[in-house]
Amino acid sequence: MRATRNPDAAAAQIWYAADQPQKQKGGGGGDADADAASGDGAQKMAKKGEDLKEEMDSLIDEIDEVLEENAEEFVKNYVQRGGE
Amino acid sequence: MPLPSVMGSEIEYGITVQNDRDFDPISSCVLLVNCYQDDESAEILWDYDQENPLADARGFSVEGEKYTPNQQENIARNKTLKNGARFYVDHAHPEYSTPEVTNVRELIAYERAGERTLELARRAATILLPQGQMILIHKNNSDRKGNSYGNHENYLISRRTPFKDVVEHITPYLVTRQVFCGAGKVGTENRAQPCDYQISQRADFFETEVALDTMVKRPIVNTRDEPHADREKYRRLHIIVGDSNLSECATYLRTGVTGIVLALIEDGAIESGLGIREPVRAIKEISHDPECRYECQMERRGRMTAVQVQQEYLEAALRYFSSREIDPVTKDVMVRWERVLSKLAEDPMQLDREIDWVIKRKLMMGFMDRKGVDWAHPQIAMMDLQYHDVRPDKGLYLLLERRGAVERIISDEEIEQAMVHPPTDTRAYFRGECIRRYGSSVFGVNWDSISFNLGEEPIKRILMNEPLKGTKAHVGELLDSCATVEELVKHITT
Secondary structure, three states: OOOOOOOHHHHHHHHHHOOOOOOOOOOOHHHHHHHHHHOOHHHHHHHHHHHHHHHHHHHHHHHHHHOOOOHHHHHHHOOOOOOO | OOOOOOEEEEEEOEEEEEOOOOOOHHHHHHHHHHHOOOHHHHHOEEOHHHOOOOEEOOOEEOOOOOOOOOHHHHHHHEEEOOOOOEEEEEOOEEEEEOOOEOOHHHHHHHHHHHHHHHHHHHHHHHHOOOOOOEEEEEOOOEOOOOOEOOEEEEEEEEOOOOHHHHHHHHHHHHHHOHHHHOOOEEOOOOOOOOOOEEOOOOHHHEEEEEEOOOOOOEEEEEOEOOOOOOOOOEEEEEEOOOOOOOOHHHHHHHHHHHHHHHHHHHOOOOOOOOOEOOHHHHHHHHHOOOOOOOEEEEOOOOEEEHHHHHHHHHHHHHHHHHOOOOOHHHHHHHHHHHHHHHHHHHOHHHHOOOOHHHHHHHHHHHHHHHHOOOOOOHHHHHHHHHOOEOOOOOOHHHHHHHOOOOOOOOOHHHHHHHHHOOOOOOOHHHHHHHHHHHHHHEEEEEOOEEEEOOOOOOOEEEEOOOOOOOOHHHHHHHHHHOOOHHHHHHHHHO
16 A cells, blocks of 8 residues: 655655646737837737737647547546545 | 634545546545655544534534544544645545644645645555556546535634524625635536536535535535534534635635635624525526626515625625724735626626636637537536646646746745645644654544554543644744653643
C-alpha cells in the first residue's frame, strides 16, 4: 500500500514541474499602452474586440490540445456513487 | 456578538480509473489516501468515539448505527495531516477536510492545498497501477447520471441563537446564493425539467427544506448537531447545499458572505419577511435560468429574482456594519458582493473571470461557436467534466488560471504554506504541531481531541473543546520547551 516517498519539501517543485506555462499569453500591457496613445475611440473598441476574439481563439486551440479524446466514451464511463 | 470566527470545509472529490474495467472506487480511494506522504501522520487513528452524527439540532436523536471501523481499516482510511487537515475515504469518495480557520482567505488557501494534496496523491498512486491505467480526480459534485457528492461548509455559531431563527433566515439566502457560487452544469438530473445549462451542480438533488439526512432526500438546511466543541456554548452549522468551487472568488464570496449573514442572524439584524414560498422548487428554478431572470414567489412580498433577494441581505449587512467596526477582509467581501450582484442584475456574462458557472458557460459558448456544435455534443459534456480535473496540465479551470484568464484572491505562496503548516490561530495549530513534532506518539485524533501513546502507560487523551484555544499564542512556547511528548503530556495534565 505504500508508495514512493513524496516529501512536502519537494511538493511545490513537483507541482510547478507540471505547472509551467505552455504558451505565452498574447497581447500584453505594451499593446494596451499603444492603443491608448492612438486616440480614436471606435478604433480602440474594434481593436479590443479583435484582441478578445484572438484570445478566445488561442484558448480554444489550447483546449483542443488538452481535451480528452473519445469524449463520448469517457463521459459515458464516468459514473460515481452518491456520497456525503 | 462578533462574526462567526471559526470555519472549515469538507470536500468530496469524484474519482475514476481510466482503462480499468474492474474499477472499484473504495479500494482506489484507499490507495490514493495512503499514497500521500505526510511524514509522521501515517499510523494515526481517527477517534470515532468522539463523534455523534445522529444528533438533530431540533432536539432529538435519530436511531441508527454509528460507523466504527476496526483499527487496521481505520488507519487505512484516515490520514490527519501536519497542516491540521484530514484526508480520508468517505464512502466511495476521497475527502479533504480543511483545518479550522478564522478567516476566508485562509479557507481558500487550505481548500486549494486540498486540491494539490489530491493531485500529488493521484500521481503517486497512479505509479502503482498496471501500465495504461490512470487515476483521475475531479473537484465536482455530480456525475450527470443522478449521483451527487458533497461540499460541506461548517460555521461555528452560538448555541444561544435559536435554531428556528437560523432556519428561517438562512433558507432564502441559501436558495439564492447559487447565483454567485454555483459551479455550473450541462443539463439536468434527478427527474428535473430539461435545460441546456444550469447554474448549480447540486440544486437538482435537494428534495426537502430541513432534515438530518445528507445522502437521501437531501435538505436545504441540514440539522446535524455535532459541534465538535463545547455543546453548551456552540453549534456547528453544517451547510450541505453548496457546490465545490474552482474559482477563488466564488469560494471567497460563498464562505465570506455566509459568515456575514450568520453574524446578522445571530444579532437579530435580519427582518422577517424574506421567506420564499416552495424553496425546494425555487432552488431548481433559479438554477435552471442562467439569465438570472426567474422570479421566486415570496411568502409576503410578491415576486423577486434571486439577485433581488441577495440585495436585501446586502442592504441588511450594510445597515449592520454602518454602526460597527469592520475588519479588512469582511469589508473586501462586502465590496465584492455588492459589485457582483449589480453585474448579475445587469448581465451575468460580465463575471467571466470570477464566477465558476459563468466562466465555464463562456468557455463552452466560445467552443460551440468556433466548432459549430451544440449543448448536446460529447465534447461539451467532456468540457463540463474536465473543467473540474485537478491535474494542472489537463484541468480546464487550471488552464485558465495559468493563462491569467481568471481572477485570484490569494497567492501560490499562501497555498504552499497551507500544505505544510497549520493555521496559527485555532486549535488546528496544536493538532498539526503535535503531529509534526511527536507524530509517532500520536495515537488518535478527532477535531476536538488528540491522544498520545506513551509506551507502557495508558493512552492519554487531551480534549480540545474550545476551537480558539491551542493556538500558537497559547501553546507555541510550551511546545518549544518540551523536547519529548512525555514532557508535553506531563505539563498539560498536571
